[in-house]
Amino acid sequence: MPCFALVDCNNFYVSCERVFNPKLEGIPVIVLSNNDGCAVARSNEAKKLGIKMGTPFFQCKDLLYKNNGKALSSNYALYGDMSCRVIQTLQQFTPELEIYSIDEAFLSLNGFGNLTSYAKKIRSTVKQHTGIPVSIGIAPTKTLAKVANKIAKKNIAGVLDLATENMDSLLESVEVGDIWGVGYRYAAMLNKYGITNARQLRDCDDTFIKKKMTIVGLRTLHELRGESCIALELMPSSKKAIGSSRSFGKPVTDINELLESVSDYVSRAGEKLRQQNSATSAMQVYLSTNPFKNQPQYANAVSCSFPATSYTPELIRYAQACLKQIYRKGYAYKKTGILLSGFSPANAVQLNLFAEPSQDRASQKAIMSALDSINQKYGTNTVSYASSGISKIWKMLQSLKTPCFTTRWSEIPVVRA
Helix, strand or coil, X not given: CCCEEEEEECCHHHHHHHXXXXXXXXXXXXXXXXXXXXXXXXXXXXXXXXXXCCCEHHHHHHXXXXXXXXXXXXXXXXXXXXXHHHHHHHCCCCCCEEEEECCEEEXXXXXXXXXXXXXXXXXXXXXXXXXXXXXXXXXXXXXXXXXXXHHHCCCCCCEEEHHHCCHHHHHHCCEHHHCCCCHHHHHXXXXXXXXXXXXXXXXXXXXXXXXXXXXHHHHHHHHHCCCCXXXXXXXXXCCCCEEEEEEEEEEECCHHHHHHHHHHHHHHHHHHHHHCCEEEEEEXXXXXXXXXXXXXXXXXXXXXEEEXXXXXXXXXXXXXXXXXXXXXXXXXXXXXXXXXXXXXXHHHCCCCCCCCCCCCHHHHHHHXXXXXXXXXXXXXXXXXXXXXXXXXXXXXXXXXXXXXXXXXXXXXXXXXX
């Protein structure tokens, strides 16, 4: 029988911050979304204060500070690097691993003995190597491993193997809306039929579930019964679209600043595109004002197609041309963004008969490879395009951001003996 373990980092963003600032231990901490808008991560202490996920900062600010709490801006570079370190540690314990999200991974534990002890060893090693606390749920299916993990978070040991527990009793304690793959709408529908917990869903009639929740719901049903229907994805699938967008830290009216922003976003998307060895042949560019402000409103988007490429200077040229088409004077813009699509393998690009002779694809590939290597080794934007701007006064607000402790030489912590 298959055996899966779901390893989930506890309050991941907050935990990353606590690794480098132990003074944050034991106090309420929240990490904010882009432009310091809403709470997207909360410590257990902040949750006890009643601060909900997505609560606007201005609404919980006084409560947080009254209880000696701390608010921090999102530090994506730090969180991404710490996630890689956790995954590298987990790879020591199994040859088969699926990275599910920035803070979750499924492990295959087929053939391992005494799974609870082994999971405790995994947990202690991750904590020792990275400083990040994790919870581990073990079960014969991925869906049940999710259930086990949710319960494990409430366990002091942080580990739960469903095979050693009373399955019926545990499933009764899990609301149907908390089951992986169910979601809010299906949960509301199931509740109408008196199905409120995981055990009741597991015991439902197959025909009823397939009719109401399609084959996906039927798969969830069988997973709850211990029948593995969802295999590990050992190789992450290539994305079919890549987007990049940020809200500005202040309203922007100057088209030159808007052009800088889309150049910056295209540069980021282009790097991700090359990481999965793809080329793109279509792009959408959009911009909008702030719909929550009492001011003239405008939003628009435009798409364009072109010969498949992964060469960032070409992508920047297309993006800026699109932006100029939809830009209108007299508006204070809050956001721009780009979306790349129409992907094909980079090594199977259809060449353009009418391409300029100067378009040396081999040289372009070499340039991009060198640029990506430099930025991966020395940090994001070590080398960047002039069209992306220098001061970037339009960039998003991160007034409470901590240093990038592990990804920038200038921000590495200094230890004095």
